[in-house]
Amino acid sequence: MFGPLNPPLADWAGKRVWVIGASTGIGAALARRLIRAGARVALSARDAGRLAEVAGLSPQVCLCPLDVAGLSPQVCLCPLDVAEPGALQRVATDIAARWGGVDAVFFVAARYRAVRAWELETDDIDATLRTNVAAVMQGCAAVLPAMLERGSGALVIVSSVAGYRGLPKALVYGASKAALINFAEALYLDLHPRGLGVHLVCPGFVETPLTANNDFHMPALISPDAAAGHILSGLRRGDFHIHFPKRFTRWLLLLRLLPGRLYFAAVRKVTGL
Numbered sequence: 600m601f602g603p604l605n606p607p608l609a610d611w612a613g614k615r616v617w618v619i620g621a622s623t624g625i626g627a628a629l630a631r632r633l634i635r636a637g638a639r640v641a642l643s644a645r646d647a648g649r650l651a652e653v654a655g656l657s658p659q660v661c662l663c664p665l666d667v668a669g670l671s672p673q674v675c676l677c678p679l680d681v682a683e684p685g686a687l688q689r690v691a692t693d694i695a696a697r698w699g700g701v702d703a704v705f706f707v708a709a710r711y712r713a714v715r716a717w718e719l720e721t722d723d724i725d726a727t728l729r730t731n732v733a734a735v736m737q738g739c740a741a742v743l744p745a746m747l748e749r750g751s752g753a754l755v756i757v758s759s760v761a762g763y764r765g766l767p768k769a770l771v772y773g774a775s776k777a778a779l780i781n782f783a784e785a786l787y788l789d790l791h792p793r794g795l796g797v798h799l800v801c802p803g804f805v806e807t808p809l810t811a812n813n814d815f816h817m818p819a820l821i822s823p824d825a826a827a828g829h830i831l832s833g834l835r836r837g838d839f840h841i842h843f844p845k846r847f848t849r850w851l852l853l854l855r856l857l858p859g860r861l862y863f864a865a866v867r868k869v870t871g872l
């Protein structure tokens with residue numbers, strides 16, 4: 600009853616890992632740590648040059664998909680746009696052909712635009728929901744049949760504390776992250792009895808290109824490497840809900856319990872919006 604909710608993931612040596620959203624920020628930091636820990640890592644994002652840098656290569660070297668023999672035989676570069684139909688399935692098939700399968704997938708890729716109610720735009724709504732929600736579901740659909748057949752594997756879904764409840768300036772992004780929380784919970788219910796791990800990651804503020812344009816104070820801001828460290832510690836414990844930094848996320852989890860009247864008043868007081 601009080602054991603870990605997931606099979607703990609502690610030893611990464613030789614594990615086959617796919618990090619989607621590995622070119623910058625939290626995904627890049629995760630990929631670097633996983634490579635150092637001895638995992639075989641497939642790195643995906645749109646910017647192939649940055650993926651090569653994360654893998655420790657010259658930005659010019661990049662083909663799709665590329666085994667980096669000699670320099671780092673454990674690394675495979677698989678650039679893709681998650682919003683492009685069929686792209687995730689294509690790369691999942693490439694990785695399976697190369698490594699015979701994948702043990703863990705990190706869904707990190709996302710887009711964020713600060714939007715208020717009077718700034719909603721159709722293109723931004725489409726792109727955000729496609730990148731942040733549909734792509735995660737499609738990526739799961741691409742890797743799950745093989746994981747289910749083996750009876751093992753882990754899905755690590757990066758949502759956000761912005762998905763806990765409605766927040767100003769996170770109109771579309773927050774809703775996309777709330778969808779992932781629901782999706783991860785439903786996945787867990789289906790997949791835990793089949794031996795698979797499902798992990799929901801909800802970071803607070805992390806200093807990355809995603810937050811670089813925020814024009815407000817970001818409390819308890821941490822580095823991407825610290826965020827990656829928190830995620831890997833949570834996986835080591837087998838946690839389902841990995842949230843950090845606790846000095847910030849505990850307050851938000853408390854706010855989650857408030858009735859609407861108190862929640863709205865608290866958010867207005869804190870944000871001034």
Ligand SMILES: NC(=O)c1ccc[n+]([C@@H]2O[C@H](COP(=O)([O-])OP(=O)(O)OC[C@H]3O[C@@H](n4cnc5c(N)ncnc54)[C@H](OP(=O)(O)O)[C@@H]3O)[C@@H](O)[C@H]2O)c1
Pocket residue numbers: 619620621622623624625626627643644645646647649679680681682706707708709710730757758759760761801802803804805806807808809810823
């Ligand atoms: N930073 C924070 O404070 C914070 C807080 C809570 C949650 N998060 C979540 O943490 C995750 C990582 O965010 P981050 O802060 O590290 O942001 P980031 O540095 O902007 O990284 C986003 C990653 O997603 C990739 N990406 C975006 N659109 C893509 C697409 N269409 N196809 C393929 N890859 C795409 C980007 O690469 P390319 O541009 O090369 O494609 C990049 O590698 C996101 O899910 C975010 O929602 C971040």
